[in-house]
Amino acid sequence: MLTNNHLIYCTLQTFMYILLCIGGIKISRINNNRSSFWIASILPILAFGLNYGLRWGRGVDYNLYFWVYNNLLKGIAIEGSEPLWNILVRISGNVFHLPWQGMVMFMSFFLMFSCTFFIQNHKNVAFYALPLLALYIFESQNLMRWFLASSFFLIGVKFLENGAWKKYLVFACLAFFTHSGSITVLLPTFLLYFCKKPILPTYVSLSIFFISYFLFDPRSLGVFSDFLQNINIGTRFVAYQNNAEAWLVSENLEMSGISMIDTINSIFIIICGKSLLKRRPNLLFIYNLALFGTITKPSMAQIEIAWRINLIFFMFQAIILSYLFYDYINRHIKTKPIFYVIILLILILNIRYAIVQPLNVEQNSTYYIWDSKGRNIL
Numbered sequence: 001m002l003t004n005n006h007l008i009y010c011t012l013q014t015f016m017y018i019l020l021c022i023g024g025i026k027i028s029r030i031n032n033n034r035s036s037f038w039i040a041s042i043l044p045i046l047a048f049g050l051n052y053g054l055r056w057g058r059g060v061d062y063n064l065y066f067w068v069y070n071n072l073l074k075g076i077a078i079e080g081s082e083p084l085w086n087i088l089v090r091i092s093g094n095v096f097h098l099p100w101q102g103m104v105m106f107m108s109f110f111l112m113f114s115c116t117f118f119i120q121n122h123k124n125v126a127f128y129a130l131p132l133l134a135l136y137i138f139e140s141q142n143l144m145r146w147f148l149a150s151s152f153f154l155i156g157v158k159f160l161e162n163g164a165w166k167k168y169l170v171f172a173c174l175a176f177f178t179h180s181g182s183i184t185v186l187l188p189t190f191l192l193y194f195c196k197k198p199i200l201p202t203y204v205s206l207s208i209f210f211i212s213y214f215l216f217d218p219r220s221l222g223v224f225s226d227f228l229q230n231i232n233i234g235t236r237f238v239a240y241q242n243n244a245e246a247w248l249v250s251e252n253l254e255m256s257g258i259s260m261i262d263t264i265n266s267i268f269i270i271i272c273g274k275s276l277l278k279r280r281p282n283l284l285f286i287y288n289l290a291l292f293g294t295i296t297k298p299s300m301a302q303i304e305i306a307w308r309i310n311l312i313f314f315m316f317q318a319i320i321l322s323y324l325f326y327d328y329i330n331r332h333i334k335t336k337p338i339f340y341v342i343i344l345l346i347l348i349l350n351i352r353y354a355i356v357q358p359l360n361v362e363q364n365s366t367y368y369i370w371d372s373k374g375r376n377i378l
Contacts, residue, residue, distance in 0.1 A: 001363075002359060003363055003366070005363055005366040005367060005371065006358065006359050006361075006363070006366050008366070008368070009358040009361075009366040009368075010355065010356075010358040010359050012051055012368075013051065013354070013355075013357070013358045014354075014355050015047075015051075016047045016048060016051040016134065017131045017134065017135075017354055017355075019043055019044065019046075019047035020044045020047055020048065020130040020131040020134055021127055021130070021131055022043060023040060023041065023042075023043035023044035023047065023126075023130060024044070024126035024127035024128070024129065024130040024131070025126075025127050026040035026043070027040045027041060027044075027116070027119065027123050027126040027130075028123055028124055028125070028126045028127055030123060037120065037123075041113075041116040044112060044115075044116060044130050045109060045112045045113055045116060047112075048108065048109075048111070048112035048115075048134055049105065049108045049109035049111075049112055050108075051108075052108035052111075052140070052141060053104055053105030053106075053107075053108035053109060054105070054368050054369050055104075055141055055367070055368055055369075056101070056367045056368055056369045056371060056372045057364060057365075057367045057371075057372070057375075057377060057378040058141040058142065058365060058367070059141055059142025059143075059365065060142060061142050061143060061144055061145070062104065062141075062142065062144065062377070063377040063378050065100070065144065065145070066100045066376055066377045068081075069089055069093065069100045069103060070093075070100065072086060072089045072090065072093075073089065073090065073093040073094060082176075082177050082178055082179060082180055083177050084174060084177035084178045085145060085148075085177070085178050085179070088103075088148075088178070089103065092106060100376070101369060104144065107144050107147070107148050107151075108140075110148065110151050111137065111140055111147055111148070111150075111151045112134075113151070114150075114151035114152070114154040114155050115130065115133045115134075115137075115154060116130070117154070117155050117158055118154045118155065118157060118158045119133075120158060121158055121161050121162070122319055122322070122323075124326065125319070125322035125323055125325075125326045127326075128321070128322035128325050128326060129318055129319055129322040131354065132317075132318035132321055132322055132350070133315065133318045133319075135318070135350070135353070135354050135357075136311075136314065136315040136317065136318045137150075137311075137315060138357065139311055141365075143308060143311075145178065145179050146179055146181070146182070146308055148178055148179070149175040149176070149178040149179035149181075149182040150175065150182065150185070150312050151175075152171045152172075152174040152175040152178060153171065153172065153175045153182060153185060153186065153189075153312070155171050156168040156169075156170070156171030156172050156175070157189065157289075159171065160189070160190070160193050160285070161285060161286070165190070165193065168190065168193075169190075172186045172190070181305075181308070181309075184309045185309060185312045185313070188292070188313075189289060192285065192288045192289060192292065193285055195284075195285075195288055196284070197284070198273070198274070198277065198284070198287065198288060198291065199288050199291060199292065200291065200295070202270060202271065202273065202274050205270045205273075205291060205294070205295050206267075206270050206271070208295045209266060209267070209270060209294065209295050209297075209298065212295070212296070212298040212299040213258065213263070213298040216298060216299040216302065218299075218302040218303050257298060257301050257302050258297050258298045258301050261349055261350060261353045262297060262301075262314075264346060264349060265317055265321060265346070265350070266294045266297060266317070268321070268324070268346055269290060269291070269294055269317060269320050269321065269324070270291070270294060270295075272324055273287055273291065273320065276320065276323060276324060276327070279327065279333075280323060283319075283320070283323065286316050286319050286320065287320055289313055289316040290313070290314075290316035290317045290319065290320045292313050293310055293312075293313025293314035293315070293316060293317065294314065294317060296310055296313070297310055297314055321350075324343070325343065325347055328340065328343045329343065329344070329347070364378055
């Protein structure tokens with residue numbers, strides 16, 4: 001049922017996307033002037049940071065981490081909690097005296113800062129890339145600490161693209177000490193950097209994608225639950241171990257697999273990836289990251305922990321899509337009229353999805369801080 005909250009949420013989200021497009025246009029017109037780049041970046045950082053930062057009660061983690069945040073400020077140690085996360089919480093609460101909502105605001109600003117930092121290597125397509133990245137990191141509203149770690153990761157990927165692998169390792173460590181689970185993204189990314197060709201041919205990628213799309217059943221993984229419950233992987237993950245069967249077979253999260261728009265984007269990227277790399281061989285690293293996220297999406301999106309990992313690799317689809325839109329729409333690369341129509345249709349479907357997405361969530365997921373009515377959490 002649509003409510004006034006849904007309409008306000010939808011309006012503010014749409015306005016954010018418009019500002020991200022405007023900021024992207026400004027960024028795309030800048031050559032190599034670093035100060036001008038960051039001046040142009042203020043608009044998208046503010047648009048995303050304020051919109052997401054002012055959201056309230058936004059998912060399970062928002063409400064749970066209110067208690068984690070305040071317990072850490074009271075000196076109540078949480079066994080296995082990562083050191084950089086603890087430091088950032090104490091700086092936020094003890095130095096700047098910010099409430100939990102202030103920490104949420106900081107994480108939102110920092111996430112878009114990391115996106116714009118990463119976009120420096122892809123300024124020409126910033127008009128498409130910034131709103132698409134915002135769409136792909138939609139789940140950051142709930143998985144806040146996971147995406148805080150991913151913010152450090154994105155900054156590191158920018159350096160890795162430039163060949164500065166030592167700087168990548170520095171930011172990889174910052175990500176790891178924010179959320180140790182990020183090692184599942186950090187290590188594969190570093191290995192993919194050294195891959196000098198697409199990780200899979202087009203026909204193999206399509207085969208894996210469709211096989212996992214139609215045939216994968218997470219219930220088949222339940223046989224591994226006993227094994228996972230009996231190995232020692234640290235106290236930090238005891239809750240996952242004790243409930244291994246639930247998250248392996250997707251019984252404790254609203255896991256629904258891959259959406260229709262994600263399916264369309266994935267097939268588009270797999271089919272057109274080879275021709276894109278012929279025009280832009282410098283995109284090989286980003287393409288491999290996106291391809292890994294793409295072919296594993298149908299299966300990983302059905303398993304809670306795997307879904308979180310896949311979100312980060314899948315996010316790089318935004319960059320590949322941006323170049324495909326830019327090449328065929330802005331540069332008018334010669335192609336068959338029917339293919340041009342398909343590309344425009346895919347772009348329109350992504351715009352439509354971004355606009356209607358806020359209308360399809362539960363009312364509890366539509367609130368902003370002015371809806372709190374003095375409450376700290378839902």
